[in-house]
Amino acid sequence: MDLELPEELRLMRDTLRRFIDNEVIPYERDSWEGPDLKPEYREKWEARAQELGIWQIDLPEEYGGMGLGLLARTIVWEEIGRTIAFPRRKPWIFGHDMSPILVSYLNEEQREKYLYPVVSGEKKHAFAQTEPDAGGDAAAIRTTAVRNGDHYVINGMKRFITGGDSADFFKVTCVTDPEKGARGVSCILVDADSPGVTVLRRQETMMDDQPCEIAFDDARVPVENLIGKEGDGFKMAQHWITIGRVRHGAGALGVMERCLEMSASYAQQRKTFGRPLADRQAVQWPMVDIYADLQTMRPLIYNTAAKFDAGEDIRWDSYLCKYLGDRKGYEAADRCLQIFGGMGLTTDMPVEKLWRDMRSMMITEGPEEILRMSLAQEVLRRYGD
Ligand SMILES: Cc1cc2nc3c(=O)[nH]c(=O)nc-3n(C[C@H](O)[C@H](O)[C@H](O)COP(=O)(O)OP(=O)(O)OC[C@H]3O[C@@H](n4cnc5c(N)ncnc54)[C@H](O)[C@@H]3O)c2cc1C
DSSP states (O other): OOTTOOHHHHHHHHHHHHHIIIIIGGGTTTTEETTEEOHHHHHHHHHHHHHHTOOOTTSOGGGTSOOOOHHHHHHHHHHHTTOSSSOSSOOTTSSOOOOHHHHHHOOHHHIIIIIHHHHTTSOOEEEEOOBTTBSSSGGGOOOEEEEETTEEEEEEEEEEETTTTTOSEEEEEEESOGGGGGGGEEEEEEETTSTTEEEEEEOOOSSSOOOEEEEEEEEEEEGGGEESSTTOHHHHHHHHHHHHHHHHHHHHHHHHHHHHHHHHHHHHHOEETTEEGGGOHHHHHHHHHHHHHHHHHHHHHHHHHHHHHTTOOOHHHHHHHHHHHHHHHHHHHHHHHHHHTHHHHSTTSSHHHHHHHHHHHTTTTSOHHHHHHHHHHHHHHHHOO
16 A cells, blocks of 8 residues: 655655665674664664665754654654664664654753754653553652752652663653642653662663663752643653654554565475475465555554644544554564574574564553553544443
8 A cells, every 4th residue: 555655755765675675684683782783783874874864854854854744754664664673662773862742842941951962962861751650551650849949859760761871861750749640740851960860770671672760869950841831741741652653553564564575485485395385375374464464554554644744633543553553563573483483583583573572562652451441432432322
């Protein structure tokens, strides 16, 4: 399904595909040092992304970025989803890690101190919301920010914070008014070297993202570091995460496509009992299932992105993008792994990493049960009495 993509998007997709097929995939297995992308590959690919003119994809033009709409970024995320070379949750080869919170909500003073250094690559940031007792139920956070003169005093514990050990500052969600539930949550910029902020440890996971536990112990932050107004924090986090859900779906399209390419090619070459695997229906059908999922998911993801670009509300569509995208991407990786047999389990092949990545994506940024719980509200509203 091509959804009549505009010419410039088709060109960008073709350029990216050539780059990834010729310059990335051949090195994808060598590009990792444990859970980290080797610096020499990061630097080489970042330089190529700049040469190709696909750089700062998440940054509006007014700040020197490409000013791409969500459909255009979806095309990028889909293409880069085909390789295991780029970190699955933070594939920032195509520009510095930019979040909608930084771009949309900071005032000019905050932009000077926090946004522009991120744009130039001088500073890194992390988003600190999840806590030991508040993950999927993000509104249950307990970290407090209490106003004391011209400062907030922050106390609490965050965990699973991606990039926590390399961040120069955090966007921390804190309770500023315990009486108001989710409307009493605020988002505050906290410098990583502030007294009272301690990165406790890196948490090893089965994917390439090794997030951190961070303690806030009487950390004092100037009141001007509040983003927006008190009580806006949860709303901002939702803005960020809505776009993130479309990114999950788009990346999963790339995984499905790569799994099809690898499965079909391997099934044609590999012979058992005197015949190629590709001759067996038991091997053909899983490939057809991946193909069917890819063909039905792509319009959902592209349409959702196009709706966002047209200014429409995509909250409900975004739940579907993540829920179905991650699930179908995972199922594709699982089917592909089965077709590869023992070879699929080895680190000689990319399949095992695609599988680990996609299994993890079904949990990070919202497990599917919680997405379905949210979708149920919409289903009952639309179809109930
Ligand atoms: C690698 C990684 C990176 C991350 N990066 C960040 C980050 O940068 N910043 C940040 O703030 N957070 C981050 N997170 C946190 C992530 O978003 C949470 O892990 C996720 O939202 C799930 O929360 P939880 O792990 O506390 O699971 P819980 O909320 O404890 O849920 C556990 C399981 O219970 C089930 N479940 C939960 N609620 C329901 C329900 N209502 N109905 C039915 N079943 C339910 C689900 O199967 C779920 O998987 C990261 C996590 C990981 C693993």
